[in-house]
Amino acid sequence: MQSSREVSVSAEILAEPLSVDRVLDAVRAPSVGGVGLFVGLVRDIDDAGDGAGERGVTSLDYSAHPSAAAELSRVAAEVAERHDVLAVATEHRVGHLEIGDLAVVVAAGAVHRAAALAACRDLIDTLKQQVPIWKAQQFTDGDTEWVGLP
Secondary structure (H helix, E strand, C coil): CCCCCCCEEEEEEECCCCCHHHHHHHHCCCCCCEEEEEEEECCCEEECCCCCCEEEEEEEEEEECCCHHHHHHHHHHHHHHHCCCCEEEEEEECEEEECCCEEEEEEEEECCHHHHHHHHHHHHHHHHHHCCEEEEEEECCCCEEEECCC
């Protein structure tokens, strides 16, 4: 679905705090008229959707497989190819995160908003499914649970 324009792709895994402005700047261009942006934050509850109810969360620890950076770049490039966008960018955090910290930032820039929003949604959904990044949730009761392990 890609037009003949060159598409900018930026994808990083970082141990330092993420920047919404940096990701937004990566998808800005003179022809971009709309940006889809998603920011994932560390929240203080976990509702796994299994009927067990909510559990209090104190922090998260993200770990990434050595191939994660290459996989994130691959996913971002593939999403860009599937949509009529001019740019996609994402940053994912690793290491220890506290409540309210940014865990992931995803953006897509396009001439029109529909393509930007669709690509942004596709990028976060595909990233979560395919990029080998896992989190250990620290609960208020002292338990720890790994999420996303293969």
